[in-house]
Amino acid sequence: MIKYILKCKNKHEFESWFSDSKEFDRLKNKNLIECIFCQTKKVDKSIMAPSVANSKLHNGQRQISKLKMKNFKKDLLKLRKFVEKNFEYVEQNFANKVREVYYDKNNKKNIYGKATQDEKEELKEEGIDLVNIPWVDKDN
Numbered sequence: 001m002i003k004y005i006l007k008c009k010n011k012h013e014f015e016s017w018f019s020d021s022k023e024f025d026r027l028k029n030k031n032l033i034e035c036i037f038c039q040t041k042k043v044d045k046s047i048m049a050p051s052v053a054n055s056k057l058h059n060g061q062r063q064i065s066k067l068k069m070k071n072f073k074k075d076l077l078k079l080r081k082f083v084e085k086n087f088e089y090v091e092q093n094f095a096n097k098v099r100e101v102y103y104d105k106n107n108k109k110n111i112y113g114k115a116t117q118d119e120k121e122e123l124k125e126e127g128i129d130l131v132n133i134p135w136v137d138k139d140n
């Protein structure tokens with residue numbers, strides 16, 4: 001399906017759908033196209049509106065993925081809130097604090113913070129796996 005913007009000799013503009021680009025010419029040759037306002041048969045294609053029928057579908061899909069993103073973000077926010085509530089934030093020396101907690105059997109603290117890629121790899125070599133949490137902003 002192709003949408004054309006049609007224009008009659010009286011400058012009326014209206015949209016019309018055709019099964020393909022040749023259909024317009026075919027119908028016009030048979031005098032089957034007329035202005036929806038003044039019924040003149042002197043109608044021509046105006047600016048081609050190259051919107052194909054399933055562009056609507058694409059918009060729909062875009063909306064779905066936006067919605068998904070929104071829900072995804074909601075879940076991440078929940079996760080963030082959970083971590084903030086149950087874990088202690090370590091602002092500095094996070095990697096060292098992780099080690100402290102890891103090697104101290106009596107330490108059951110849950111901590112979170114930021115580690116550089118190097119720190120993460122060092123910790124991993126020591127057998128400490130950090131869990132990465134995508135940190136989403138609460139607003140926006």
Ligand SMILES: [Zn+2]
Nearest residue numbers: 008012035038
């Ligand atoms: Zn007209």
